[in-house]
Amino acid sequence: MLDTQSFDQLLIILAAALASAVIFRRLYVPSIVAFLVAGAVIGPSVLDWVSEPERFSFLAEFGVVFLLFALGLEFSVPKLLRLKGPVFGVGSAQVFLCMLIFGSSAYFWGVSLEAAFVIAGALALSSTAIVTKELSTLGEVHTDHGRLSIGVLLFQDLIAVVLLIVVPVLGASSGEDLASALGLALAKGLMLAALLLAVGRWLLPSVYREVAKSQSSEIFVLSTLVIVMVAAWVTHAAGLSMALGAFVTGMMLGECHYKHQIESDIRGFRDILLGLFFVTIGMSVDTSLLVQYAPRIIFFTLALIGLKALIIGGLIRLLGYPAKPAAQSGLILSEAGEFGLALLTIAVSYGLLPNEQASFIMIVAVLSMALSPFLIRHGHHVVARWLKPSKLEANDEPEFSSEEKLVLVGGYGRVGKAVVRLLQVQQVPYLVIERDPEVVAAARRKGIRITYGDCTELSILSTCGIESAQLALLSFDTIEHATEVIEHIRSADITTPLMIRLPDATGIEELIAVGANHLFPEMVEATISAVSNVSKLLSLDETLTTKVESELRSEGL
CATH class of the missing domain: 3.40.50.720 (NAD(P)-binding Rossmann-like Domain)
Incomplete structure (x- = not known):
């Protein structure tokens, strides 16, 4: 039974999330950033209205599961094949170069090799939620820079699956048996992914056909929740991340005829869980670092945006695309993403990353995400100032x-x-x-x-x-x-x-x-x-x- 103190604090979390979302929406700042800020304000490091964020860690776990489920629903294999140039050409090179640069920098900063790998993976990925939403709002999904950006995001989603397999292994294995543990985890991950995809292709359509005959939205929503949680339990039982099962489940449901109904019915439930997830992440951030290391945080934020923009834009240009869409795509994908935040949270739970270091990286990531809508909406003006007319x-x-x-x-x-x-x-x-x-x-x-x-x-x-x-x-x-x-x-x-x-x-x-x-x-x-x-x-x-x-x-x- 939920005690009075926990209920009061849950009410504070919900009220803070609502107020922050309303305020930040008027400022055209993404709701993800609003939830993170709300959590930081009510958390122990500021107002201390919620003094024990770990009591709500189950919300973060459910949030990670449904965050990856939502990303999986948006993942499209046909789109991946259609955009194979940006996906496998730009996407693979971008992730490799960014992880190499960010990982090396973090290692020389003084973190462990495992922590450097996690930080590199978190910062190399961009925000699928922010980018797709802003491009859709602006009607630029089908432009050159829109298609290139979506293509790179698709490859990042693929890498996200690999990171979900690797991070728990890094947290549970010693250096001596790390290679064999990684090999075993990758093998199990591939086998489970194949199993879940097979179930999604040949079994779930029949299940949803029967569920649809009931013409009950409650049964439809409950069926989706049970399917997602069962898939998460399967991967967790195999010693892998629950989020991996959720992502693969989203992928397989994203290709079925019931995709749009699933998205519609589960959207409210999913958005609430995601909001609570980002609030709980915000509560775990040590905001005193923002004051203590303000110049350093600003420098790292600008460096993150600048390096990712240059790497992505340069790689797209090397593929033969014109300078303008290349530069715009670089700016669009220059921020960190929600999956990076989830990855850092998972790493902290496995003891791979101290909370202070995770907080510092999270603050940098959140600031880059807060700047992202501005860069997406006004990227063409920025590009016009950078590039000469002949290049445009x-x-x-x-x-x-x-x-x-x-x-x-x-x-x-x-x-x-x-x-x-x-x-x-x-x-x-x-x-x-x-x-x-x-x-x-x-x-x-x-x-x-x-x-x-x-x-x-x-x-x-x-x-x-x-x-x-x-x-x-x-x-x-x-x-x-x-x-x-x-x-x-x-x-x-x-x-x-x-x-x-x-x-x-x-x-x-x-x-x-x-x-x-x-x-x-x-x-x-x-x-x-x-x-x-x-x-x-x-x-x-x-x-x-x-x-x-x-x-x-x-x-x-």
Whole structure:
């Protein structure tokens, strides 16, 4: 039974988490940082409202399990194979170099070899939660720097699995039998991962099919919780981390048909546990170090961000990508991540790392994570100041004559391919601008006039001759980005007609006001097409149908 003091302190933890999340949200600081700060404030080193954080260590254990389960759900094997260049090329080199540099620095700092390995692994990884959320909010997931960043994060998730296997072994084995213990642990980890993946592929779909027939959200949520905890228990019973079982479970459920329902049903429960987990981590941080070693902490934070940005950006550039997405990806991934915090917590529990050293590294990691949204949101401005214009425009040279009256087609997706087919049949000169190098290579093999670049960058559009083009068809994910680009085009005295493709009709009036000539909201046009087809099939009055279509267009439905 929960005693009165424990209940009071649990209430304090929940209230502090809520207040901190509300305040930090207004400052556009990630909720992860808010929870960590809340824990540090109410913990023993500041207000001492919760004097014995270890009494709530079970919350941290459950939090680690569900943190890794959430990361596993986001892990995608098809996406991993599709982004194999950034994943295995940049990702592997980045993790190796960062761990080598950070591990060597920590070892010369005076920590043990095992502690240096843990610190290196924690700092080499970036924040999947912050990066994916910010890129989604900005509508930049499918940009060059978005795809490159996601690719590197996928490899980091793979390395996270290995670290989950290695760290408990480092804490439980002596130097003499370490090699054999690591080999045995890796073998057990691979066998258990294969077993869990097999169960997820052939058994769990049948289980969820039966659960879904009940049409009960409570049973669905409970089933997921039991499955996650059983997987965590299996890996723990084998002498490995519980988080490993949770991550593999998330991976296998992430590929099934019930993934989105699982995410939806468990989100509230998962977010509460994750919030409590980060609060408990914050309570274990010795904040007196922040005052005692403030200059050193600031230096290490800036060094962490600078080194990771240079390493990641440089590696991406070596793969042949333009300088701008390379530099932006470096800034996006320059912070530490939530998994690093979990790894440090696990290391402390196994006695691999003293709490004072772990607190110092955690403070550095949290500060880097707090700066991350700013770097992601304003990275293009930072990059523009760093790089010369010639480097920003270092894309493939477009294949066209400046005297041609081209139609510029932004993107070679479904709409782009249809427009190109029309222009080819009508023998209208065109040039496609595509930001996926693999799509560019495949299209060129088919004889398509296509160049690599981002059609939303004014420098690329100018290089491709937008000033003399007949028409420019540009695609955007958000109304804000479209407005910004159109304003730049019109402020440069470019009068070329602009046809803008957007997901929906939100903000059409604003786009027209800043200079868009034609608008193509895909959702609206798809709706109107359905209405038109229904009218034809039922032989309805064409005049009334046209009137309804006009109303739908004006309403943006």
